[in-house]
Amino acid sequence: MKAAVLKAFGSPLAVEHRPDPVLGTGEVIVDVVAAPILSYADEVFSGARNYPLPPPVVPGCGAIGRVRAVGPDATKLASGDWVFCDPTVRSRDDALMPDIVLQGWSARGEGGAKLQRYHLDGAFAEQVRVPTENAIPIGPIAETEAARWCAINTLLIPYGGLLAANLQAGETLLVSGATGNFGSATVAVALAMGAACIVTPGRNEAVLADLARRFGSRVRPVMLTGNEEVDRARMMEAAQGPIDCVLDILPPSVRTQVVRAAVMSVRPYGRVILMGGVGMLGGDDLALPYPWIMRNDITVRGKWMYPPEAVRMIVGLVRAGLLRLEEYAVTEFALSRVNEAIVHAAANGGPFRLTVLRPGGAMRDSVRKSP
Structure with missing residues (x-):
């Protein structure tokens, strides 16, 4: 061969x-x-x-x-x-x-x-x-x-994270890193799973606009300013209600403050899934306040790849017309x-x-x- x-x-x-x-x-x-x-x-x-x-x-x-x-x-x-x-x-x-x-x-x-x-x-x-x-x-x-x-090779990665998050139809999701290759795939998969609203923070205005054009009003773009407190407030305002889950899939080059701004926008009793690369190139590690996690009953989980059954399930989403490979x-x-x-x-x-x-x-x- x-x-x-x-x-x-x-x-x-x-x-x-x-x-x-x-x-x-x-x-x-x-x-x-x-x-x-x-x-x-x-x-x-x-x-x-x-x-x-x-x-x-x-x-x-x-x-x-x-x-x-x-x-x-x-x-x-x-x-x-x-x-x-x-x-x-x-x-x-x-x-x-x-x-x-x-x-x-x-x-x-x-x-x-x-x-x-x-x-x-x-x-x-x-x-x-x-x-x-x-x-x-x-x-x-x-x-x-x-x-x-x-x-589906790309779509399966965030699907594994969303399964780990136990994302439910009707919930609000924030995708930290939504303008990237895997982040945009997260948006597509989450909508196929029935997410009611997806907050998509980012710095690339053109990509944010494209996400809204592709998927409609269920996508809520947020332009990041670089100020952690301001950005967190903007994300929470865009959601127009509690953010049930945050999935971070940002690359290693991103500063930890960007990730933390997104993570700490999640509601009390909410879930956070970490799939990105923060700290992998030797930068600062992600620091989350212990009291905030404990008192708000936050679930923070790391996830690498996806469970074996995910492939058959994502094929089902494609075959049902819920997930469009034509994108x-x-x-x-x-x-x-x-x-x-x-x-x-x-x-x-x-x-x-x-x-x-x-x-x-x-x-x-x-x-x-x-x-």
């Missing part, structure tokens, strides 16, 4: 022939039709993000494809089924505290590194081998739709243009934009855009 290989950090990916993956018990081989390229992939491949991704490796985090072969213990999947290849691989020998690896992307801790040594190669290839439970059926689609279905503008690249695609993803990583690699199918050395 052909694959794009990262041979060393800081070097372009090399497209070359690699051995086809070998099927084992508890595994599935998938023909990759479309694989998303994350907007910060260039930072990972350059080594700037210092990800635990040992070269040589076929990278790629998630994919849409068709089942080529299944192991002897598969009872439902069959050759030809359309599936989402979930990159979140969990160890099977500790259900309480599983080690986790993002296949083709990163690992966490010593156990994750051990798991990664087996589930290393990702989806920037014509075929990928995944655990059986990670090949999740999405139902019949046309091959031309595969690239847009890659959007995403998609640019597709043939496998031979993978390095061009990585540059494009970095320059076009805003809300509702998707860069996709097409290892399989009819594309040949070309680029294709879908509005």
Whole structure:
């Protein structure tokens, strides 16, 4: 098969022939039709993000494809089924505290590194081998739709946070980081889940206006000033009532004061979900007042990724018409243009934009855009 290989950090990916993956018990081989390229992939491949991704490796985090072969213990999947290849691989020998690896992307801790040594190669290839439970059926689609279905790779991240928050239909949510790639996806998913109102603070006036245009009066934009007290007051005023839940998904570069202004707008007995990167680059950590948390009975929870059942549930939201993949503008690249695609993803990583690699199918050395 052909694959794009990262041979060393800081070097372009090399497209070359690699051995086809070998099927084992508890595994599935998938023909990759479309694989998303994350907007910060260039930072990972350059080594700037210092990800635990040992070269040589076929990278790629998630994919849409068709089942080529299944192991002897598969009872439902069959050759030809359309599936989402979930990159979140969990160890099977500790259900309480599983080690986790993002296949083709990163690992966490010593156990994750051990798991990664087996589930290393990702989806920037014509075929990928995944655990059986990670090949999740999405139902019949046309091959031309595969690239847009890659959007669920992004949508699943905030969906995991909203499930952890136990967001209920009719509640008010504040999305801290709403103008970013994952933040805008949070808005779309929360509306699909029935949120009555979503407060969307940010500094990018154009993106805030676009969110309101796309989703209507249930979205309440708030322009941030940089003053923590002023911004908190503006957020609470925009909600026109109690804020039931705050989900923070801001990147590592943001100051902690911005996060705290949003977090402390939540009502008494409210919930806060932390999914962003504050402090990960060595900056100040988030400091929340102990008395405020205790006396107001605030629930603060961290969340990384999403539970295994989330994929089937988000597919249900798409199939029901509640979550529109058509919101995403998609640019597709043939496998031979993978390095061009990585540059494009970095320059076009805003809300509702998707860069996709097409290892399989009819594309040949070309680029294709879908509005």
